[in-house]
Amino acid sequence: MAITRFTKEHEWVRIEGDEGVVGITSYAQEQLGDLVYIELPEIGAEIAAGDQLAVVESVKAASEVYSPVSGTVAxxxxxxxxxxxxxxxxxxxxxxxxxxxxxxxxxxxxxMDEDAYAVYCEGLA
Amino acid sequence: MTNAQDLKRTPLGSFHLRLNAKIVPFAGYEMPLHYEEGIITEHAYTREHVSLFDVSHMGQAILRGADAAAALETLVPGDIQDLPPGKMRYTVLTNEQGGILDDLMVGNRGSHLFLVVNASRKEHDFKHIAERLAGRAQLELLPDHALLALQGPLAAQVMGRLSPPARHMMFMTCENLTVADAPCCVARSGYTGEDGFEISVGPEDCKNLAHALIEETEVNPAGLGARDTLRLEAGLPLYGNDIDETTTPVEAGLSWIIGKRRREEGGFPGSDIILRQLAEGATRRLVGLKPAGRVPARAHTIITDESGNEIGHVTSGSYGPTVGGPVAMGYVQTAHAQPGTAVRLMVRGKPEPAQVVKLPFVPHRYFKG
Incomplete structure (x- = not known):
């Protein structure tokens, strides 16, 4: 079974063998509101944990999405x-x-695992 | 930074909470950014149906005195003395450099003038007006009054039920009307580009009125987020972004607010500079900008010509839900201000192609009979 982990910056990574699928959490999308533009990295880009992975723009503002883990964009x-x-x-x-x-x-x-992340988000409310 | 506990609430604070608004600090107030549906849905709903906005954070005041209109003309370039009773005018307070201290609405209520100014500027404006007009006119603030904006093509239908005479009002007129049993000052105006009404109501009646309006089947609530995208698509400037103390009305594309008599007579702060710009042209101009791609260009984005030379900057930029893509406004050197001019917007270091376009992005649909 794939495991999913979460960051304090509200990204998630789901580990599938030697690959990881990355996105932003439900809390993040709710805080951002309606997204209108997403800038994704080039395939083959080398990304270290904590590096900017993508940019998301809501109606109101642009925000950076950081990579939870290190790897190559596949x-x-x-x-x-x-x-x-x-x-x-x-x-x-x-x-x-x-x-x-x-x-x-x-x-x-x-x-953080799912439970720890849920507790973390509750603390932000 | 403002502390959360220092933020004020409008008289409708509890109304927003009951409607599950996302509350943000704005101009010293806790204001609804959006409700449950979100900005894009609220924006589209306003264009197609009708939305209720609480804009009670804006400054409302009455200017009294036999000489009030002539006195106010010493602070604004608009023609106030010839404003007929029951009519309203959009104008600006200017400084000695011809810059804009604020934009405001002035209504002639017969016995007095009614003023509505921006929330972020109201303390400044009211002090400025009271000091400059001392001895000539008396400024009475209405700090506890609410201001409700009912905006959208179905606004007249709704108002016609709650206050039948409102249906026949023309754009930029104002009347004292009873709306759902509440005595109000109703204006046929707004800042969305759509038909609509702005309703000034006292503290004792405002909650009942807000409830009566939102209970009408056509009406949904909309927040400041939709108000901003609606006004941007309508090409209407936002104080602090598109106009400020360093921009003149001529540069901002607001020459139309300077009355014929005022052009001949002058007599408002900065009139020498503003009238010279009217005659000779200004060196820069506020224009509409339509990015070719999908990435929004935000305020402060540098604008260059096709060769990469800096020619200006974006002052407002977002996603336009009705346009279905990014829209922006900004200042460019006059040589580049013609609609159709190709420019580049420097977004995160990348030159994004865009075009200077005529404003508004979405045609106005005001009710003019």
Missing amino acids: ATNQAVADNPAQVNADPLGEGWFVRLKLRDPDEAEGL
Whole structure:
């Protein structure tokens, strides 16, 4: 079973073997509001954990999305670039951003699991 | 930064909370950015149906005195003395450099003038007006009054039910009317580009009126987020973004607000500079900008010509829900201000192609009979 981990900056990564699928959380999309533009990285780009991975723009403002883990961009979700509202509708599913070939599949272990992230978000309210 | 506990609420604060508004600080107030539907849906609903906006954070005041209109003309370039009773005019307070201290609405209520100014500028404006006009006119503030904006093509239908005479009012007129049993000052105006009404109501009646309006089947609430995208598509300037103390009315494309008599007589702050710009032209101009791609260009984005030379900057930029893509306004050197001129917008270091376009992006649909 794939494990999903979360960051304090409200990104998620789902580990699938030596790859990781990255997106933003439901809390993030709710805070941002309607998304209208998403800038995704080039395929093949080398990304370190904490680097800027994407830019999302809501009606009000632009925000950076940081990579939860390190790796090489293997695929990007053109569907969310074409229709950013898909991230608002299904942030943890069809609203994924990037598939990374992981540098270290264990790197995500240090991030929050679903329960810890839920507690973290409650603390922000 | 403003502390959360220092923020004021409008008289309709509890109304917003009951409607599950997302509340943000704005001009010292806790204001609804959007409600449950979100900015894009609220924007589209306003263009197609009718939305209720609470704009009670704006400054309302009455200017009294036999000489009030002539006195106010010493502060604004608009023709106030010839404003007939029951009519309103959009104008600006100017400084000695010809810059804009604020934009405002002035209504002739017969016995007095009614003023509505921006929330972020009201303290400044009211002090400025009271000091400059001391001895000639008396300024009475209405700090507890609410201001409700009912905006959209179905606004007249709704108002016609709650206050039948409102249906026949023309754009930029104002009347004292009873709306859903509340005595109000109703204006046929707004800042969305759509037909609509702005209703000034006292503190004792405002909650009942807001409830009566929102209970009408056609009406949904809309927040400041939609108000901003609606006014941007309508090409209407936002104080602090598109106009400020360093921009003149001529540069801002507001020459139309300077009355014929005022052009001949002058007599308002900065009139020498403003009238010279009217005659000779200004060196820069506020224009509409339509990016060719999908990425929004925000305020402060640098504008260059096709060769990369800086020619200006964006002052407002967002996604236009009715346009279905990014829209912006900004100042460019006059040589580049013609509609159709190709420019580049420097978004995150990348030159994004865009075109200078005629404003508004979405045609106005005001009711003029």
